[in-house]
Structure formats: structure tokens, C-alpha cells
Amino acid sequence: MEFLTTIGLDHFLIISAILFGFGLFAVVTRKNAIVVLMGVELILNAANINLLAFSKYNGGMEGVMFSLFVIVLAAAEAAIALAIVINIYKTFNTVDLPSVDSMKE
Amino acid sequence: MTSTTYTVIFYLFAAITVFSAAFVVFSRNVIYSAFSLLFTFFGVAALYVFLSADFIAVTQIVVYVGGILVLLLFGVMFTNRIMMTDLKTDVLNIVPGILILVATIGGLGYIFLNRADWFVTSERLQGSVVERIGFETMSRYVLPFEMASILLLLALIGAAFLARFDKPGKSEQ
Amino acid sequence: MLSLIVFLPIVAALVILAVPSSQKQIIRLVTLLAAVGQGVLAVLIWQAYDPALPGIIASPGGSPEGSFQLIERLPWISLDLGNFGSLTIEYFLGVDGLSITMVLLTALISIIGVLSSWTIKKQVKGYFILFNVLSTAMMGCFVALDFFLFYVFWELMLLPMYFLIGIWGGPNREYAAIKFFLYTLFGSVFMLLVMIGLYFSVIDPLTGNHTFSLVAMASQENYIPDAILGPESVVWRYAAFIVLFIGFAIKVPMFPFHTWLPDAHVEAPTPISVILAGVLLKLGTYGMMRINFPFFPEVFQASLYVIGVFGAINIIYGAFCALAQSDLKKLVAYSSISHMGYVLLGLAAGNSEGMTGALYQMFNHGTITAMLFLLVGVIYDRAHTRQIDKFGGLASYMPVYAGVVTVAWFASLGLPGLSGFISEAFVFVGAFSSEVTRNIAIVSVLGIVLGAAYLLWSLQRMFLGKRNPDAVYELRKGADGQEHIHFHDWNGKNDLDARELLMLTPLAVIIIVLGVYPMPVLGLITTSINQLVEVLSPVVLTASAAVN
């Protein structure tokens, strides 16, 4: 009961793990490219939570800074990814990934 | 505030985050998952606040909610005809997905709870970190900061280039 | 100076490497420049040369100084072979009467060759690079006084020749090139063996070490009595002489080993035929005079008759084969086999007249045959065929060409007043004066008539009379009412153009001048030839045996 009442590092880690798992699941299973991107965002958020949690619990600034950069990266990635998705749509007239398999052979 | 309220609030936001994320992942409707992603971001931002990274939390809301999520929605708009019944996306290789989901969450949880002993010092981040972020950015992380700005610029240009609207007839190229 | 004249073409080759292969004219000019430079150097060497010094063997002191000239000698490779002593190979150049004539000839023929290479269209860059390498190798062979160095140049010659025939040759070029390559390689392998044998049986009197120096090897005193090729091991010396002789005879080419020549000539492009006949064939006989005979004088004396017989066979057999040819170039090739037979006969005479005649014949055959092949090339460029019966009556339509051809043809059949006659005459004089080869000489005189026969016959069939019905050219009425000759897809000058005249005139002048007054060349060689005869004469041999 003591574990549940006092919020510690582990709680945050668990949450990040769950988010990470969901993200992976989305990336793996969903056909829609947009949803895959969402999964990626989830993964990034999970990573951010980890970073901030660790920097909170040993008082360094590194985690904070890195999370900042991760967000920036995420923004860039999102923009590019969206553009790519739109191109894919233009080319294949669809956004579900399995039908975009012209790399096969 | 007391530790109880603190705990309760934490669990609340944690729940919001996790469930909305689950909804994002499991809902068949893209629009729904997009909107529930909004809640996920908010929840995460709240958790950031708990981790006494208020600036990051704000950034999270501004960037993700104000930027990325809008982008995603635009993407949805572009790629799916609005108000069409079949905005649902079906799933593929569900079994390995489940497997991976379980393995990841289980493995990570097991490690975090039983195996790992983290290097945890006694001091904690206290109060706001905005000022310190400013110092760090201008002193120690100035180079990554500039890199990041350049990266953003490039991303901007790249995105604009990739997504530009081709005139008909040039689309073949 | 000798190094310069030897390596000038290599420098040119390097320069050409730097030139982009599209700059054909520059490449040609560079090569021409190198060749002309060689010519200038050759003339300078000629001026610097003192005909009084004998050469062939070292001067009495045992050092080449005072006997050879323009000597350049420095250690090149020296390996320590443990109990074999140390292998010392020298970079050792020098000229004497034998070399100087050949150097002059080589320089001359190189210039002519470059000029006649102007018509080469295909892969100009590679061609001229190989050409330069070839001329370096030839020049090196003639001035090298170290057996190893000689051998290196000798081998270096094969490769460019192989490619020049095999790439720029006629339809059947690969066969010819392979044949040439294998033949000559076969010869040079034996040479290698003998060379090593000689190395271990010769001592340089100055240093006391084993040596590759041709000068040291040429005098019998320097042979270790009980060495493998020393005076006492008679059998080995005979064997060595024979294989060495075969090695050189292939280059000459001598009767059983001659079949590479017609093929090579027929397939090779004109300039290469010129080089081949003008210089390369001389290397065989030069090697005999420089290496084969002086090293084994007693074997030479014993085998005079055999050599003479082979010479006679070359003369008569070559002439008969030439008589039967229908391809003009093949005819010329066989004629040069026949003419090299005179050289062998002169060598077999073993006396001064014969040897002088032989060496002079080498020079004259160089110039005359070069001219013949150039003329064949001229008609081949125009008509794209060399079949004799595809012509006829050319003299009426190409008067200048016919005139030059007449000069060359008559020079080749040994008309007095042209250089070929004098050399052949003295070959016969020498061969007849020695009792050994007298009968051979009597038989070989037939060659004179046969030579006249096949040359005049071809001359008549191609130039005299009227146009053959199936000739390769047409006659068209010109504006002046005269009939003019017309070759298919040939838009150049029908008669000789300026470049061809530029090539042919010097040769013709040389042939005539040396035919009227041969001393300019003979004066260079007589001393050395007398020395050579001295070295080869049995008297000296017994003396050396006494020394040993």
C-alpha cells in the first residue's frame, strides 16, 4: 500500500512503458499512415517522460534539455512525415501502408 | 497541498493519459484516435508538471497540441474524404502486435520494478526550471540549440517542398 | 649521350601519356620530335665517333676504354648470392663499329616509321606510346654492352611488337602476332640459359668478379678454364653456341625458322613492317656478330660451312618463294628473307670482305627494304589490295611512284650504283675467297638472277603494259583529255603526295649515295670488322688456349 501512496520514479516509468508499448502496437498494427504517425508520437512522449523523470530524480538538467530537443525533433519529424504521407497519397491514391509495397522485388 | 491530493491528481492524469493513448491505438476511426491523442498530450503535459518541468509542459502543449496534432488532423483531412463512412482503418498482423505489446510492457515493467536499481540522488529538481533552461541553452547547449533551429528550418523547407501542390501534368514526374 | 638517345622515346611516351587521346596531332608531333631528336643525337654520335678504335674486345689493358667509345658504365643491380658470389649487373653502354652503323640505321628508320605512322587512325595514343617503347628497346639493344641489359632490351622489344601487330594489324593479325611472339620468345629463352652459363664462366679481368659484360666475354682469356662454358668443356660450348645461334637465327630469320616473317609482315601495318624489316631483323645478325661468334670462336670456325649452307638456302629458297607470291607484300617479305641470306653467307665467309659485306648488307637491307615496304604501303593505302594481278600499267598513270619504285626495286636486285650491290658484291667476294664457302658462293650466285627475276616480273605485272581487265582501279578521261587513274574511296593524291615523298626521298638519296661512294659507312666499320676477324681467327684462339 505504501508503493501506491507515495509517488516515485517507478510510477512515471511504468506510464512511459505503457505509452511506449501502445506506440509500438500502433506502428506495427495499424494500416493507416496517419495512425502510425500517432504511434510514433506516443513513443516520443514516452521517451520524454522517461528523460524528465530521471532528471527530476537526480537533479540534473540534462534530461530537461534533451526532452526539449526531442520535442523540437518531434515537430520536425511530424512535418516531414505528413508531407511524405501526402506525397504517398498523391502517388498511390491511398494512405494505407500495406498497399504501398512497390519496393517488393 | 497534501500528499494525498497530490497522489490522487497524479493517478487521475495518469489514467487520462493511458486510457486516451489506448483509445488512440485501438479505435478504428482515425478522427477519434486523433482527438483522443489530444487528451493523451494533455495528460503527458500534466505529468511533466508533476516532474517539475513546467516549461517543457507548456512547450508540449504548444507544440504538440497546437502544432503536431493540427498537422495530423490536416493530414487526415487531406487523405480521407471528410464525412465518409469508412474512415475506419483495419489492422494487420495483429498477433505479433499483441505479442510485442505484451512483451514490451511486461518486460519493461518487470525490469523497472524488480531488476533496476537506478542512480537516484537525494536532491530533486525544485520549483521552476525556466531560468535554468535559459542558462543551459545559452551556455552549455548552445550548439545543439542552433542545430535544432537549423533542423527546424530544414524540416520546414523540406516539408514545404515535399508537400507542395504539383500542377497537373507534372505529377507524373 | 647514349642513354639520352636510348631513353628519349620513353620520355616522349610519358609525355604522350599526359596528352589527352583526342589530341592526335600533338601525339604524333611529340613522337616525331623524339625520333628527330634521336636522329640528331645519332648524327652527333657519328661525329664524335673515332673510326680508328677497334671495339669488339677490350683494349689490351682489359678495360673497354680505348676500344669502345661513348662508354657509360655504372652498377645497376648487385645481389649477394651467398656462396655463388655476388650477382653484379651493370648499366653498360658503348658503341663500336658494329653498333654505330646500326644506331644510325635505327634512328633513320624510326623517323621514317613515325612519318609513315601518320596514317594510323585507330587508338593513336596507345599506338604511339608502344611505338616509342619499341624504338627505345631497339636502340638499347644496339648500344647495350652488358648481356643482361641487352637481354632486357631484347625482351622489351617483343611486347610492343606483339601489340602493334596484334591490334593495328590486318585481318589475320592475332595469328601472326602470336606466331611472332612465340617464335622470338622461344629463341630468347635459350639465350637466357646461355647468358647465365656465360656469367658463371667469365671473369672480368679488372674486378675479378663474374660479369655480364659483353666486352669481357668477347675475349677468351677471361674464361675460367674449368667453368661450364670454359675452354675445356667443349660439348657445352658447342651446345651453347648452337642454341644461341638458333635464338638469333629466329630473328634473322634463318631458313627453318623463317615462317613467322611473311605472316607478320603481311598482317602488320606499314610502319611496323618498315621497323620490322628495317631494324629488328638486323638484331639477329648483330647478335651473332657481337655475342654468338666472338664468345665461341672455335665453334664458329667449325661451323662455317653449316652457316654458309643455311645462308645459301635462305638466298635461293627465299628467292624462289618470292617468285611464287601473288601478294606484293609477301613477295617483299620473302625477298628480305633472301637478302638476309646474303648476310649469313658473308658471316660464314669469316674474312674481312665477307663480314664487311655482311654488316654493310645489314645497313643497306635496312634502308632498301624499308623503302620497299613503304612503297607497298602506298599502293595499299590507295587500292586496299596488294594482289599483284590487280594492277597493271600503273607506270602510265603514276609516273613518280613508278620511278621511285623502279629505284627501290633495282636497288633490291643489286644494281650497281645502288648500295645493295656493293654489300652483296663483297659478301660474294668474301665467301668466294674463303675455301670453306667457295662452293656455296658459286651456288648462291643464282640468287642474283632469281632476285632480278621476281622483282622485274612483279614490276612488269604491276607497272608496265596496260591496265589489267580486273584491276582495282578505273581510268577516267580528265579535263585535259588524258586518262587519269581513279581508286575507289581514295580521295588523296593519286601519285605520291608530299608526306610520302618526304619519307622516300631521303632513303633513295642514301641508297644512291652509299652505292656510289660507300666509305661513309664502310669507313666506320672496317676497323671493327678486322678486329672481329682477328678475334675469330683460329690463330688468336690457339693463343688464348695457351693462355688458359
Next chain:
Amino acid sequence: MHTLIQLSVIVLLLPLLSFVLLIFFNRRLPRSGDFLGVGILATAFALSAWIFWDVIVLHYDPAFRLTWDFTWIDFGDVPGVGPLQIRMGILIDNLTAIMLAMVTLISLLVHLYSTGYMTGEKYYGRYFAYLGIFTFSMLGIVLSDNLFSIYIFWELVGLSSYLLIGFFFEKQSAADAQKKAFLVNRVGDIGMWLGILILYSQFHTFGYQEIYDHIKNGDFHMSQAWLTAAGVLLFMGCVGKSAQFPLHVWLPDAMEGPTPVSALIHAATMVAAGVYFVGRIFVILTPDALHIIAFIGAVTAFMAATIAITQHDIKRVLAYSTVSQLGYMVLGLGVGAYSAALFHLLTHAFFKACLFLGSGAIIHAMHHEQDMRWMGGLWKKMPWTFATFTLATLALAGLPLTSGFMSKDAILAGALGFAEVEGGGIYYLIPVLGFFSAMLTAFYMGRQIWLVFFGESRTHLKPADEHHDDHHGHDDHHGHHEVHEVPWNMRLPLVILAALSVFAVYSPDPLDGGKGWFMHLVQTPPTAVSAPAGAFLLHGASAAEHPVETAAHGAGAAGEHAVEAGTGTHDSHGDTAEGHPPAHGEEEGEHHGPVYDDPRQAAISHEAHAAHDRAIMYSSVMVAIGIGLALIVYAFRFIDPEKTAQRIRPLYLYSFNKWYWDEIYDATVIRGSLLLSRIMAWFDSNIVDGIVNGVGAMVRKFGTASGNMDRYVVDGMVNFTAFFVQTTGAALKKFQTGKVQTYVVMVLLAVTGYVLYYFVQLLS
């Protein structure tokens, strides 16, 4: 350097200059520069006339001799021989001076004549250039003082004859003829060359005088047979050049050349060079060699005469008569009538040149009609030609009061004397053949005169098909124009040459040339062969039949003049052949001439003089018979030649086809050598080369063997690898769905699998 030498050098080089100028510049010069040729030759003739005057008239000395030489090739100090030099030089004696004048004169006249005869030719200028080089080399033969240089010029005249015979080279027959001439001459030349080699190999010198002296001193170390061989081989050169049997075949064909050339080269000068050369080497000829020479000369004279009877072509008749006359000269040399032979050479040169130029004039006038059957009645149309031609013909036939008479009789007398000294028997064949040929000569010359000049013109009789059968680009002006006399520049030479065929030029006594200046100045040199013991005893058997005469005259001659022997040696430049008593002939009257210590020579010369009158008698009778026959057959037509020909058809054909020599040579030598050449070529390309290629093929077999090894083992491995990769690739291909998420799944499965494994490790 003596003035005469300098002059002779200039004379020698002038025609060469003419050649060089004309061959290069004839197109640029006006009239193709013929005036240049004529002018240069005129100069040369003037100079040689000067030499002639100086030597013959001023000195008038049988022993006159002038030499000059220089080192041409220096062999240095040759081992076993010592210092060795090849020297070239000039020898001027009476004979040289006479020949010099003769050659330049005739050459000049021919040049002049050609300006008329050759006008309009395509290669007009080149023609004069060729004449120039011919004259140069001919003068070289005359002037040279050693065997080597004479051989050089010997070949050079061969060349110029080659060029001139083939002057109309578009004509196939001309091209054939020139080749034939050169090759046949070459055959003779190699004999000559071998002879030179024999002498050189003994003495290491080429100079006449050195060789004479060496032989006289008995330095010839090989056997006497070799010396004879040397003589005969050297004579082979003459056989080739002077068209002696069996190498005579080229001369008639050489008539393909322009007629003036035939006159200059193939009648007057070059063909006579052979005789001149034999005269030069006369002193080293052994008796055996002389016998061979005599017989060859006799046979040639007779054979050619028989052939000449039946020829139709006017030039061919003259050609065969030339061969026949050359046979006379050679015969004369062979029998030892040295000066007579050379005398005949001189006289014959003039009248035969005159005949050829005359025939040229006729051919010119007849528009290149050469067949006598279609001529006739020309005497009133061409009086000058007729007169000169007839005079020359008389000289050739050997009627008295002509030059030919004197020289021919001298030769025949010598032949008679020779036969008697050699003791009759077979040797009488020589004079008999000589006299018979004299008759034939008279006959065919009479025939020719009659057919050409008398009777009525038969031009119209000519069948159309063989009309102009041998033309050389002259069709522009043919057809039956009016026949007219030739212009002056062609007439003048005829007159001069005809004038030179009169006896008075040579001797005051029309019956005895021996009294003339020529016989005095050119006397038989005493033989250098120091072997009367060897050679003469060789014929001792035959000589024994007249032991008295031979011995008596031999001894007498030797004894009588033992005193004068050797005394009269006079020379401007040192050495001379010994033993000319100067002006000895005049005081002795009947029996004049030098004295020989060689009994054979002495006997022959004595017998020759003894036989002089008989010779005159016989030959006059023979000539009379010959001319008579000619008149009977052709003038009065008592005998119809055609019918006779039919009656003795085989003989007629045999003569008409020139004894089938061409056919014989073609069948044997030419075909033989061609066949041999084909055999050898086949041998070369199939046997010799076959062996080479066989070896090559063998090597290739080994190559293929190792090649198979290579293919099946090494390549096998390679192919297996390829196969393996292919199959596995096919298997793995299934994983390549191209779906991004499949890949992601795989990666993640791998990662998780690894992580799980890691934990299993960790836990255990």
C-alpha cells in the same frame, strides 16, 4: 692528273649530267630538252675527238698507255691479307681512245637522228635522258681499268638497255622484251662475276694490270683448270652482252625498242662491249678458254646467219646479222686474231649503225611498217637512204673497197691460221663456218636490199588484219601517205656513218687492213698465261700433225725477234704489257706485228699472215656466190622463194622460228623455275609452316585439356555457389513483402526475442 685523264673524266661525266638534267627537268624545258642532250653529247664528242687526236695521231705508239686511279674502298689492315684497298681508275690506251671516239660519235649521231625520229613521242624528254645514262655507262666500260668497275658499268648498260627496250612499255611485247633482255644478261653477268671472284680470291685486287702481272709471275695458286674456268666465266659476260650462243635470244626481241636505240645499243656499242671486254682480258685466257670462245663465236655467226635469211621484219634481219657479226668478232678473238676482231668491232659499229638508222628512216617513211614483204621500190623515193644503206650493206657483206671487207678478212685469215696451227681436224670447222656465214650474210643482205628498195611498192598487198600490228601510239598519222625522204637531221647521220664505212678511213690498201693505223696501234698483246708447257702441250697431239711448221714458225718467230723483244717498251705512265717493237711492222712489210715468246701465239700470227691471201680469195668467192644467189632468187626470180620454202619446209621453219631457242628456253628454264618456285612456296606454306602450326596445335591440345579441368572443377564450384545463393534467395524472398510494417514486426520480434533470451540467461 694528266690532261687526257681529266678530259676523259669530263667526257665520262657529261652524259650523266645530261641524264640527271633531263630526267628531272624534261617537262620544264622547251622541246623537252632534246637540244640539251645533243649539245652535251656534241661537247663530249669534241673532247673525245681531242683525246683521239692526241693519242692516235700525235703519239701514234702501239704501247701508249695512261692510267690513273684512286682508292674507292679502304678495308684497312685486313688480317691475313694486309692493307687492302679497292681502287677505281681510268685506263687510256689506243683501244680506249678509239672506242671513246666511236661511242661518243655514234651516240651523238643517234641523238641527232632521234630528234627527228622520236618527235611527238609521249616521253620524248625521258628518251634522251635514257640515252644519256646509256652513253655514260658505256663510256665507263670503255674507260675503266679494273674488273670491278667494268662489272658495275656492265650492269648499268644492262639497266639502260632495259629502260630503252621498254621505252614503249605500254606495249606488252616491249615489256616482255626488256625483262627478257635484263634477265638473260644477268645470267651472263653472274658467270662474269664468278670469273672476277676467281681472280680476286687469288690476288685480292681487281685491276687488270695487277692481275696480268700476278698471272705472269705465276702467282695463280689454283690449278690451271681454274684459270681456264675464270677465262670462260668472264667470257660468259660477253656471251650475255654480245648475244652469243646460247644467250643470243634477247637481242632480236630487243628490237622492240625505238630504232635509233637499236642502232646505238643493240648494234654499235653495247653489244660490242662484250667483245671489247674479252679483248681486255685476252691476255689471261688460256688456250682451252680460247678454243671454247672460238667455237661459240663460229656457231653464233653461222646460226644467226641462217636465221636471218628467213625473217620478214627488216629490223630482225639486221638484228640477226648483228648477232652473226658479233659471232665473227668473238671467233676472231678466240682464234687469236685479236686486232682483227677489234677492228671488225669498230668497222661493224659504223656500218651496222648506218644500216639500223637507215632502216629507221625507212620505217619512219613507211609509217611504222617493218615488214619487208610490204615494202619495195623505195630507191627513187628515198635516194639518200638508199645510197647510204646500200653502201653499208656492201660493207656488211664484205665486198672489197669497204671497211667490212678488211676486218672480216683479217678475222677469217686468223681463223685459217689458227686451224692450221691447232692441226686441222675439228678446228677447220671454225674457218669453214666463218666463210659459209660470209656467204649467207651476202645473201640475206642482198635479199633485204632487193625487197626493200627494188621492185614495185607492195604496200597495198598487206592483209588488213596484220596492218599496223605493232604500233606504239602512232595511229594518229598512219594510212598510205606519200613516202618521202627523211629530213636532214636524220639524213646527216646516215651520210657520216656511210662515209666511215669506206676502206680509206682505215687503211691505204683496200685489200689489207693490216697496213692501216688501227692494226698497227692495236696489236695482239702477248699472253700472260705462263703455261705454254701446260696449255700448249695439251694440244701437242693435234699440233704434232704439223710439227715442222709449228715448231719452225714458233722458233723462228721467237728467235728472229729475240732482240727487239722487250726493248720497245715506251710509256708515259710506267708499266705496260711488254714486248711491242715499235713500228716494227712497216720495215718488215709482209710479216709484221709483235713478237711472242709464247710459241703458240707466234705460230698463229705467222700462219694468219700466211693465210691472208687465201682468206681474201675464199671470202670474195663466198660473197660473190651469196650476192649472186640473192639476185637469182629475188631480182631475176629464177627461183621462187616461196616455192623453195615450201619444198624445204622443215628447214625453212627451223630457220624461221630461230632454231626454236625461245621455245626451248621457255619449256625448260622458265617453266622449270616457275614450277620449282611453286613447289617451294607450297613446301614453305604447308610443310615448314605446317610443322610450326602442328606444334602450335599440340600445345593447344594441352591447353584444352587443362581448360576442361578448369571448366568442370573450378567453374563447378562457382556455379554451385550461384545455385545455392539463388535457391536461398528464392526462399528468403517470401519475407520481402515490401510492407514497412512487416519489417518493423520482424525487427521488433528479433529484439524482443533477444531480450527474452537475455533474461533467461539472466535468471538462470
